[in-house]
Amino acid sequence: RDRSLPRLVSVDSTLSFLREGYDFVSRRCDRLGTDGFRTRIMLRPVTCLRGPAAARAFYVPGRLSRRGAMPGGVLALLQDKGSVQTLDGVAHRCRRLLFLSLMADERLRMARQMLREEWQAASSGWRAREIVLADEVGPILTRVALRWCGIDPAENAPQRRCEELTAMISCAARIGPGHLRARALRRRAEVWAREQIRAARSGAPDPGTPLDRVARYRGPDGIALPREVASVELLNLLRPIVAVGRYIVFSAHAMVNHPEARAALVSEEVGLRAWGDEVRRLYPFFPVIGGRVIEPFSHEGHRFAPGDWLLLDLYGSNRHPSAWSEAGRFDPRRHLGAPATTGGFVPQGGGSMRIGHRCPGEALTAALLSEATALLLESGFDAPPQDLSIPRTAIPPWPASGLRLRL
Numbered sequence: 229r230d231r232s233l234p235r236l237v238s239v240d241s242t243l244s245f246l247r248e249g250y251d252f253v254s255r256r257c258d259r260l261g262t263d264g265f266r267t268r269i270m271l272r273p274v275t276c277l278r279g280p281a282a283a284r285a286f287y288v289p290g291r292l293s294r295r296g297a298m299p300g301g302v303l304a305l306l307q308d309k310g311s312v313q314t315l316d317g318v319a320h321r322c323r324r325l326l327f328l329s330l331m332a333d334e335r336l337r338m339a340r341q342m343l344r345e346e347w348q349a350a351s352s353g354w355r356a357r358e359i360v361l362a363d364e365v366g367p368i369l370t371r372v373a374l375r376w377c378g379i380d381p382a383e384n385a386p387q388r389r390c391e392e393l394t395a396m397i398s399c400a401a402r403i404g405p406g407h408l409r410a411r412a413l414r415r416r417a418e419v420w421a422r423e424q425i426r427a428a429r430s431g432a433p434d435p436g437t438p439l440d441r442v443a444r445y446r447g448p449d450g451i452a453l454p455r456e457v458a459s460v461e462l463l464n465l466l467r468p469i470v471a472v473g474r475y476i477v478f479s480a481h482a483m484v485n486h487p488e489a490r491a492a493l494v495s496e497e498v499g500l501r502a503w504g505d506e507v508r509r510l511y512p513f514f515p516v517i518g519g520r521v522i523e524p525f526s527h528e529g530h531r532f533a534p535g536d537w538l539l540l541d542l543y544g545s546n547r548h549p550s551a552w553s554e555a556g557r558f559d560p561r562r563h564l565g566a567p568a569t570t571g572g573f574v575p576q577g578g579g580s581m582r583i584g585h586r587c588p589g590e591a592l593t594a595a596l597l598s599e600a601t602a603l604l605l606e607s608g609f610d611a612p613p614q615d616l617s618i619p620r621t622a623i624p625p626w627p628a629s630g631l632r633l634r635l
């Protein structure tokens with residue numbers, strides 16, 4: 229067995245990882261002059277890798293499972309038992325097709341339209357006061373998520389749903405009371421989601437809506453999903469749509485922080501998609517993604533055996549110097565041409581969209597982010613002096629001020 233990847237001297241890196249968050253892998257790689265090292269997290273041996281070559285190796289179909297690859301707390305709030313991400317092989321490919329089939333152009337247009345409507349309804353009260361954008365996006369996106377899935381917000385306590393969905397995102401990487409509270413809210417959301425599935429199966433939901441499709445989905449064995457699993461998948465649609473709110477706040481943050489790039493957006497030298505891609509590339513969201521080896525493979529001379537645990541540094545790979553020049557600089561123009569290399573843009577995972585675990589909601593994320601960026605531009609907002617720093621440790625963080633805006 230090849231053991232040549234450097235091993236950290238510390239016995240266990242769990243606390244360093246929690247303390248250093250997004251910088252944990254890159255700092256150590258920079259110090260060691262490598263793109264990977266071995267250590268222990270929660271006393272379990274793990275190999276941390278970064279960079280485009282590592283991302284390409286990580287995303288070769290069939291190599292890695294997501295089962296047993298994330299700490300239990302993250303699993304409970306973000307994936308949960310029986311979800312698409314915990315599947316492998318044929319069962320995974322079939323379930324994944326369900327998610328991909330929901331991303332047709334028509335459904336992306338609907339999402340944009342719903343966001344525009346909900347934003348305009350919410351923003352009618354914004355002219356008279358200063359707003360904190362981080363507080364406003366959750367309720368707006370919760371209503372969008374419910375409507376897009378075919379669920380009437382008026383009958384489904386959107387404030388409660390917003391509280392549950394935002395807690396799952398904020399507290400996945402936390403330990404202690406915040407995490408336990410989010411677990412309780414997640415259980416409450418599951419009870420609600422199971423009732424949605426039950427009602428959809430016994431009634432007649434709008435045909436073709438995500439709720440209808442998830443409720444009626446049959447796997448390769450021809451059997452409908454157990455109600456608990458179907459409700460987990462419904463939450464797997466609702467929660468990440470609300471999570472797009474972070475990128476919307478980051479987009480506004482970039483407009484304030486990078487006036488020259490904003491001018492290029494206003495003059496249409498760069499389009500909304502390129503702007504959104506640069507926001508997704510540089511701003512912090514998922515620091516790493518875990519995988520457990522199913523098929524043995526070698527990467528740059530290192531052999532990985534079945535059962536080995538890997539963490540791919542998504543944040544560090546997005547700003548790796550072998551993929552981007554002046555990698556830390558915010559410049560949407562870099563997305564105007566064809567990408568220089570694959571594996572250097574992995575904010576939502578990488579590899580094939582059809583197979584593998586890359587986020588199937590990437591097109592929806594990009595569509596919502598484009599629409600929100602257009603709405604922000606149209607609003608002609610102004611940002612008073614404030615603390616625009618982004619804490620390096622919260623996973624995922626908000627800008628310190630929450631982004632105060634005057635419209």
Ligand code: HEM
Binds near residue numbers: 294592
């Ligand atoms: C998977 C990020 C939005 C649905 C993932 C993965 C990441 C990610 C990093 C894991 C990739 C892997 O395991 O290799 C994000 C971010 C989002 C976002 C940062 C925006 C804030 C969405 C949206 C949806 C969605 C809008 C759907 C409505 C999923 C699903 C999976 C997934 C179902 C599991 C896919 C599988 O295992 O095959 N996402 N995502 N995500 N995402 Fe997203």
